[in-house]
Amino acid sequence: MAPAAMRTAARSLTDARPAPFWLEDPGRPAARPALAGTDHCDLLVVGGGYSGLWTALLAKERDPGRDVVLIEGREAGWAASGRNGGFCAASLTHGLGNGLARWPADLPALEELGARNLDAIERAVTAYGIDCDFERTGEIDVATRPHQLAEVRALYERARRLGLADGLELLDRDAVRAQVDSPTFLGGVWDRRGVALLYPARLAWGLKRACLEAGVRMYENTPGLRLAPAGAAMAVRTPYGRVLARRVALGTNAFPSLVRRARPYTVPVYDYALVTEPLTAAQLDSVGWRARQGLGDLANQFHYFRLTADNRVLWGGYDAVYPFGGRVRAELDQRPETFLTLAEHFFRCFPQLEGVRFTHTWGGVIDTCSRFSAFYGTAHRGRVAYVAGYTGLGVGASRFGADVMLDLLAGERTARTALEMVRTKPLPFPPEPLAWAAIGVTKWSMARADIRDGRRNLWLRALDRLGLGFDS
Secondary structure (H helix, E strand, O other): OOHHHHHHHHHHOOOOEOOOOHHHOOOOOOOOOOOOEEEEEEEEEEOOOHHHHHHHHHHHHHOOOOOEEEEOOOOOOOOHHHHOOOEEEOOOOOOHHHHHHHOOOOHHHHHHHHHHHHHHHHHHHHHOOOOOOOEOOOEEEEEOOHHHHHHHHHHHHHHHHOOOOOOEEEEOHHHHHHHEOOOOOOEEEEEOOOEEEOOHHHHHHHHHHHHHHHOOEEEOOOOOOEEEEEOOEEEEEEOOEEEEEEEEEEOOOOOOOOOHHHHHHOEEEEEEEEEEOOOOHHHHHHHEOOOOOEEEEOOOOOEEEEEOOOOOEEEEEOOOEOOHHHOOOHHHHOOHHHHHHHHHHHHHHOHHHOOOOEEEEEEEEEEEOOOOOOEEEEEOOOOEEEEEOOOOOHHHHHHHHHHHHHHHHHOOOOOOOOOHHHHOOOOOOOOOOHHHHHHHHHHHHHHHHHHOOOOOOHHHHHHHHHOOOOOO
């Protein structure tokens, strides 16, 4: 980083609060009391993020008489569901390219199910009166290097040949800069219908309210510690009690699964973001951005960015930090060296915004798996279901995951459970210290590919053949 650029980046961060912007909303609901003693229910949901909240709500929609309990280790929406960028995508496969590479035969069905899932989220936001700034603006994937431009054109043409390009618009340099003006943009593709933007914490809090109004009993500050059979039921031990349930759905994602055999399939990765002060009318006019799309660049170490309702710019991504041993620790939520890098990249992308200051810096843990999209499973003879591995694209896909878990617990064969993606697992990560070393080498290799016109070294090509990888 050049000294002048470093000074500009550092100055922009001096007043930033080390806290997630989304979670400082004054409308944050009070926590529910913790569980004390023993409770009984038909369905126990473990986890109060999107996965768990959607599961509890959809369970009550399917059968209003079902007795549902949800337990959450802290407060609903406090982790990834309240810290993400607020991109709610239709894709269930972490993007079209990943889906084509892994499930080409099922991709038309996956795309259709994903589109229906996003429509259902929009309907739920309206039906339950969830005030989460939901905007169906779409997203532009932007190329910032020539090889990325060639790749996005090739992917668009492949989608068009397969009949999957409806709603996609290929943009050249002038067209993309007419939408959002950055000297780094060379072109891109605008998915006009497949992405909505929203206020992520408010979505979680709105789902919490909808669950409570539907009759879900919810205990916060109540982590699930141990899962074991208890006769015809399953028992989940908590610090001050336990829950006995006929069925259990696990939506713990980046946190250790209560089904131990599922743990090697995921690793926790820390993602970081900044948000600016609200842009003035002149600053916003200098960028354009009148259609308010979300954006993401096409590097391996990519950035995602969008406008909030009050015209702040959220700018995140690039670094993805895996802690040795997969330990999730609160002190990793702040990483000044990453924030400085992100700020420098922001002003490189938008030099016309020099002088803008950041008001918040934060990080959070997400779960990733070797195929970059969710996987599913059951345990204890079908009495327990789980989903994990969203790799940072779970705002929308978590609702689909909730439906899959409920299908699996009901023993139903549906269009969802018939998918190869649902029936198969990713390759597991190796034990330590091999996992830490392999992830480190992979990150280094992907960073080098970004500066070498996309050329992948022997390590990355070997991972491609094995179906393994790592994504920021």
